[in-house]
Amino acid sequence: xxxxxxxxxxxxxxxxxxxxxxxxxxxxxxxxxxxxxxxxxxxxxxxxxxxxxxxxxxxxxxxxxxxxxxxxxxxxxxxxxxxxxxxxxxxxxxxxxxxxxxxxxxxxxxxxxxxxxxxxxxxxxxxxxxxxxxxxxxxxxxxxxxxxxxxxxxxxxxxxxxxxxxxxxxxxxxxxxxxxxxxxxxxxxxxxxxxxxxxxxxxxxxxxxxxxxxxxxxxxxxxxxxxxxxxxxxxxxxxxxxxxxxxxxxxxxxxxxxxxxxxxxxxxxxxxxxxxxxxxxxxxxxxxxxxxxxxxxxxxxxxxxxxxxxxxxxxxxxxxxxxxxxxxxxxxxxxxxxxxxxxxxxxxxxxxxxxxxxxxxxxxxxxxxxxxxxxxxxxxxxxxxxxx
Ligand code: RFL
Ligand code: PHB
Numbered sequence: 485x486x487x488x489x490x491x492x493x494x495x496x497x498x499x500x501x502x503x504x505x506x507x508x509x510x511x512x513x514x515x516x517x518x519x520x521x522x523x524x525x526x527x528x529x530x531x532x533x534x535x536x537x538x539x540x541x542x543x544x545x546x547x548x549x550x551x552x553x554x555x556x557x558x559x560x561x562x563x564x565x566x567x568x569x570x571x572x573x574x575x576x577x578x579x580x581x582x583x584x585x586x587x588x589x590x591x592x593x594x595x596x597x598x599x600x601x602x603x604x605x606x607x608x609x610x611x612x613x614x615x616x617x618x619x620x621x622x623x624x625x626x627x628x629x630x631x632x633x634x635x636x637x638x639x640x641x642x643x644x645x646x647x648x649x650x651x652x653x654x655x656x657x658x659x660x661x662x663x664x665x666x667x668x669x670x671x672x673x674x675x676x677x678x679x680x681x682x683x684x685x686x687x688x689x690x691x692x693x694x695x696x697x698x699x700x701x702x703x704x705x706x707x708x709x710x711x712x713x714x715x716x717x718x719x720x721x722x723x724x725x726x727x728x729x730x731x732x733x734x735x736x737x738x739x740x741x742x743x744x745x746x747x748x749x750x751x752x753x754x755x756x757x758x759x760x761x762x763x764x765x766x767x768x769x770x771x772x773x774x775x776x777x778x779x780x781x782x783x784x785x786x787x788x789x790x791x792x793x794x795x796x797x798x799x800x801x802x803x804x805x806x807x808x809x810x811x812x813x814x815x816x817x818x819x820x821x822x823x824x825x826x827x828x829x830x831x832x833x834x835x836x837x838x839x840x841x842x843x844x845x846x847x848x849x850x851x852x853x854x855x856x857x858x859x860x861x862x863x864x865x866x867x868x869x870x871x872x
Contacts, residue, residue: 489635497784499592503544504539556680612640638763664835670703693733770787787818
């Protein structure tokens with residue numbers, strides 16, 4: 485098989501890149517290790533920046549998001565038992581959209597199918613070759629037979645545990661912080677506790693009330709990395725959440741059986757650079773942020789925006805300028821989101837080693853945020869998404 489761009493990974497980064505390239509007349513093939521249903525079963529992100537929605541619109545995959553997504557103008561920060569609303573739309577003129585990663589993925593898969601583009605699911609042993617030279621190719625095994633795709637470029641959109649970054653490990657520099665706690669998340673068929681997301685700093689640990697729709701809620705609790713979901717039956721989860729919420733939120737909380745429950749570690753990670761000859765990294769393959777800033781999926785979208793523009797410039801104008809600039813351009817935005825996610829995480833979680841002093845500093849910072857328009861605007865600019 486021959487294509488212009490071989491994309492490894494059918495997560496949001498790979499699927500969105502595929503549709504953007506298709507819109508620019510650049511043919512591409514996606515190789516995905518899992519089945520489509522497996523990819524769709526992962527419950528992850530929920531908040532889309534306006535820039536991410538704009539990209540979905542550009543590829544004609546935003547109709548359902550506009551119908552079913554919930555447009556949010558602000559968030560609530562809770563500390564000391566009191567909730568404070570930050571009006572991000574007033575501060576920036578921008579909004580966010582609540583629309584699950586699962587739905588984004590489904591819409592992009594549907595668009596890809598409708599466009600007749602090739603996706604190979606259950607592709608095993610995917611391996612990029614010769615991206616340093618002029619004949620890049622990707623091999624994989626499907627149904628016991630080895631296949632090869634020759635291409636002009638390889639896009640490594642295969643997430644944190646993918647093969648792309650591993651294949652260049654000798655050439656990269658990594659930066660990492662692993663946080664000493666995780667997030668225990670549940671999904672339930674219950675109405676959300678508030679119209680807004682509620683981020684809570686509490687002496688028992690962080691909590692987040694979020695949603696997927698007006699009848700489906702998602703909640704997170706800071707937990708120990710030693711915890712296992714078996715130790716968290718639903719009743720224990722709801723009891724602990726109630727302890728961390730303000731009185732009014734507890735009164736409005738509707739509990740019910742969980743339909744999904746998982747524990748995620750929290751990590752900040754960046755690999756530099758994001759280009760190796762004719763192979764590029766994009767999305768979680770190149771960087772991870774803790775979910776506190778709601779940035780992971782949105783960074784995957786901004787990376788593939790830059791990458792698709794660079795490739796378009798190459799095919800339209802035979803210019804390498806965008807390709808040469810890709811890593812630097814993408815990393816400049818990545819690091820700002822890494823900083824923001826680290827800062828939100830530091831301000832809102834209970835840390836085992838910072839003591840009473842650290843806890844007071846967090847409260848002072850939160851109090852400053854809700855009493856200074858300048859501070860609230862800075863938070864808002866980052867949360868709604870810095871410009872591309
Ligand atoms: P993905 O989604 O991991 O997709 C990578 C794909 O590559 C495939 N793959 C391979 N394919 C072929 N060969 C191989 N060797 C392969 N190895 C892997 C995988 O099967 C997979 O299908 O990466 P991508 O596309 O870069 O997308 C990144 C986002 O998924 C991620 O950043 C977000 O989910 C992070 N995140 C959030 N981001 C937000 O923007 N807003 C949020 O509100 C938000 N909340 C979250 C989150 C992540 C969470 N978890 C569980 C990590 C909440 C949570 C709890
Ligand atoms: C979610 O809806 O799953 C979500 C929202 C905001 C975050 C993280 C996750 O910061």
